[in-house]
Amino acid sequence: xxxxxxxxxxxxxxxxxxxxxxxxxxxxxxxxxxxxxxxxxxxxxxxxxxxxxxxxxxxxxxxxxxxxxxxxxxxxxxxxxxxxxxxxxxxxxxxxxxxxxxxxxxxxxxxxxxxxxxxxxxxxxxxxxxxxxxxxxxxxxxxxxxxxxxxxxxxxxxxxxxxxxxxxxxxxxxxxxxxxxxxxxxxxxxxxxxxxxxxxxxxxxxxxxxxxxxxxxxxxxxxxxxxxxxxxxxxxxxxxxxxxxxxxxxxxxxxxxxxxxxxxxxxxxxxxxxxxxxxxx
Amino acid sequence: xxxxxxxxxxxxxxxxxxxxxxxxxxxxxxxxxxxxxxxxxxxxxxxxxxxxxxxxxxxxxxxxxxxxxxxxxxxxxxxxxxxxxxxxxxxxxxxxxxxxxxxxxxxxxxxxxxxxxxxxxxxxxxxxxxxxxxxxxxxxxxxxxxxxxxxxxxxxxxxxxxxxxxxxxxxxxxxxxxxxxxxxxxxxxxxxxxxxxxxxxxxxxxxxxxxxxxxxxxxxxxxxxxxxxxxxxxxxxxxxxxxxxxxxxxxxxxxxxxxxxxxxxxxxxxxxxxxxxxxxx
Numbered sequence: 001x002x003x004x005x006x007x008x009x010x011x012x013x014x015x016x017x018x019x020x021x022x023x024x025x026x027x028x029x030x031x032x033x034x035x036x037x038x039x040x041x042x043x044x045x046x047x048x049x050x051x052x053x054x055x056x057x058x059x060x061x062x063x064x065x066x067x068x069x070x071x072x073x074x075x076x077x078x079x080x081x082x083x084x085x086x087x088x089x090x091x092x093x094x095x096x097x098x099x100x101x102x103x104x105x106x107x108x109x110x111x112x113x114x115x116x117x118x119x120x121x122x123x124x125x126x127x128x129x130x131x132x133x134x135x136x137x138x139x140x141x142x143x144x145x146x147x148x149x150x151x152x153x154x155x156x157x158x159x160x161x162x163x164x165x166x167x168x169x170x171x172x173x174x175x176x177x178x179x180x181x182x183x184x185x186x187x188x189x190x191x192x193x194x195x196x197x198x199x200x201x202x203x204x205x206x207x208x209x210x211x212x213x214x215x216x217x218x219x220x221x222x223x224x225x226x227x228x229x230x231x232x233x234x235x236x237x238x239x240x241x242x243x244x245x246x247x248x249x250x251x252x253x254x255x256x257x258x259x260x261x262x263x264x265x266x267x268x269x270x271x272x273x274x275x276x277x278x279x280x281x
Numbered sequence: 282x283x284x285x286x287x288x289x290x291x292x293x294x295x296x297x298x299x300x301x302x303x304x305x306x307x308x309x310x311x312x313x314x315x316x317x318x319x320x321x322x323x324x325x326x327x328x329x330x331x332x333x334x335x336x337x338x339x340x341x342x343x344x345x346x347x348x349x350x351x352x353x354x355x356x357x358x359x360x361x362x363x364x365x366x367x368x369x370x371x372x373x374x375x376x377x378x379x380x381x382x383x384x385x386x387x388x389x390x391x392x393x394x395x396x397x398x399x400x401x402x403x404x405x406x407x408x409x410x411x412x413x414x415x416x417x418x419x420x421x422x423x424x425x426x427x428x429x430x431x432x433x434x435x436x437x438x439x440x441x442x443x444x445x446x447x448x449x450x451x452x453x454x455x456x457x458x459x460x461x462x463x464x465x466x467x468x469x470x471x472x473x474x475x476x477x478x479x480x481x482x483x484x485x486x487x488x489x490x491x492x493x494x495x496x497x498x499x500x501x502x503x504x505x506x507x508x509x510x511x512x513x514x515x516x517x518x519x520x521x522x523x524x525x526x527x528x529x530x531x532x533x534x535x536x537x538x539x540x541x542x543x544x545x546x547x548x549x550x551x552x553x554x555x556x557x558x559x560x561x562x
Contacts, residue, residue, distance in 0.1 A: 105411070105413055121407075122404055122407035122408055122411060122413065123403055123404055124407070125407035125411050126402075126404055126405070126406035126407025126408075126410070127403055127407075128410075129406050129407070129409075129410045129451060130386070130403060130406050130447045131447070132386055155470060156470050156471065156472045157472075164458055166410070166411045166412070170410060170455075170458075173466075177445055180468075180470040182465065182466065182467055182468070182470075182471040182472070182477065183465065183466045184464065184466075184477075185458055185463065185465075186463055187458075187463070189437050189461040189463075190463040191438075191463070196463065196465075
C-alpha cells in the first residue's frame with residue numbers, strides 16, 4: 001500500500017485553510033513566513049518556491065528573500081535580527097545548506113526560538129529531546145503525521161533508522177521512541193546494516209544514496225519511509241529501490257509524492273503553531 | 282574484567298586537583314559549586330554529601346543548601362536567580378527528584394545554562410543532540426570517561442541501551458552514536474527485549490530494577506554498564522545480577538564502585554568546565 005503523502009498533505013491543507021481563516025477572524029491578520037535563501041542553487045530555489053506556494057494555498061503570507069551567495073554572515077545575522085523584532089513576521093526559515101563561509105549553527109541560533117519553524121534552534125532541539133512542547137523539525141514531524149493518517153501503530157514495534165542527522169535521523173528516532181517503538185540507529189559505520197534492517201517493522205531511510213535499499217534489506221510486511229530525494233538522469237528517486245521493495249512492503253512512500261509533501265505540510269503546521277503561541281503568550 | 286569506577290575516579294581526582302591549583306594561580310580563586318537540596322530524603326542527602334566531599338578533595342569550594350520540603354517553587358526560583366547573578370558561583374546543581382508540587386523543567390531551566398553542571402538545561406540538552414560543545418549530563422559523561430579509561434572501542438559495535446530517560450538512557454545513546462556505535466534503545470514497551478540485549482556488544486542498563494538483568498539477557502564477551510542503584514535489604518545492588526553476568530561478560534561495572542564514582546568525577550569536570558568557559562568569554 002502506497003503512503004500517499006501528496007494526498008494526505010492536500011487533505012491537511014483543507015483543514016489548515018479553515019484554520020487560517022479562523023485566525024484572521026480572531027486576530028485580524030494571517031500568519032506570515034519569511035524564507036531566506038542565500039545563493040541560487042536550483043534545488044534550493046525549487047524548495048523555497050514550493051514552500052511559498054503552499055503557504056499561499058492555505059491563505060498565509062509568505063515571501064522569499066534571496067541573497068547573493070557572497071553575502072557575509074554578519075549581513076545575514078543582521079537581517080535575521082531585524083526580522084526577529086518585526087511583529088508581523090511569525091516564522092523565519094533559513095534554507096539549508098548555507099554557503100561554506102557561514103557557521104550554520106550560529107546563523108540558525110540567531111533566529112528567535114519563537115520564530116523558528118524548522119525546529120533547528122538549539123532550544124527547540126533540546127525541547128524535543130527532553131519531551132517538552134516545542135517546534136519539531138518539519139521532515140520528522142511530517143513522517144509522524146503521515147503514519148498517523150494511515151493509523152499505523154508503532155507501539156512495541158522495531159523501528160530502524162538509517163541515518164543519524166540532526167535534521168531527520170536523530171529526531172525521527174526520538175519521536176518514534178516517544179511512540180513506544182524500539183528504536184535502532186544504523187549508519188555508515190554500522191557493521192552489517194542488513195542484520196538490523198531485516199528485522200525492522202518500520203524502516204526510515206535518510207542516507208542520500210539513490211536506490212540504495214533493495215529487497216535484501218527488508219523483511220516481508222515492512223513499512224518503509226523513504227526520505228531520500230536524489231536526482232538521477234533528470235528525474236527524482238529516493239534512497240529506496242521502490243520497484244523492488246514495494247513488492248514485499250506492507251506500506252511504502254513513493255518519491256516524489258511521499259515524505260516531500262508531508263515536510264511542507266509540517267512546515268505550515270509549525271508556522272501556524274508559532275503564530276498561535278505568540279497570541280497565547 | 283571489572284570496570285573499576287572507583288579507581289578511575291580517584292585517578293581523575295589527582296589530575297583535577299592539579300588543575301584546580303593551576304586555576305587558583307591563574308585567576309586567584311577556585312571553582313565553586315552550590316548544591317540545592319529540597320527536602321530530607323536520606324538517599325538525596327547521601328548523594329549531595331558525597332558530591333560536596335568530592336569537590337573539597339580536589340580543592341574546590343562547595344556548599345549544600347538544604348531547603349524544607351514545603352518550600353514554594355517561587356522561593357526556589359528566586360534563590361536560583363540570585364545565584365545566577367552571583368559572580369563567585371560557577372555551578373548550581375539542583376538535586377533531583379524535586380517535591381511533587383514543583384515543575385522540574387521550569388526549575389532546571391531557571392539555572393543559567395552557563396552555571397548548569399548537570400546538563401539538564403534545555404539549551405545544553407539541545408547542544409548535546411546537535412553535536413555542539415556544551416555540558417553533558419554527569420552519568421552519561423562518566424560512563425564515556427570510564428570506557429575511555431579502559432580503551433574500550435565502540436566503533437561499529439552494537440550498543441543496546443535499556444532505558445530512555447532524559448538523564449541517562451537518551452543521552453548515553455547519543456554519545457555512543459557519536460562514537461560510531463550502532464545504537465538500539467530498549468524499554469518497558471519493547472517486545473522481547475532479550476532479542477536485542479543478547480546481540481549487544483555493549484549493554485547499558487538504566488531501568489531501576491534490582492538484579493533484573495541475568496545471564497539470559499547477554500552474550501558471552503559483552504561489556505556491561507550497570508547504572509542502577511537499588512537498596513535491597515539495606516545494601517546497594519545494581520540493575521544487573523553481577524554474580525551471574527560477570528561470569529560471561531568481558532567487562533562489567535560493579536555496584537557500588539562502578540558508574541557512581543564516575544558520575545561524581547564527571548560532575549567535577551563539568552564545574553571546572555563552566556569555570557574555564559566563564560574566564561574564556
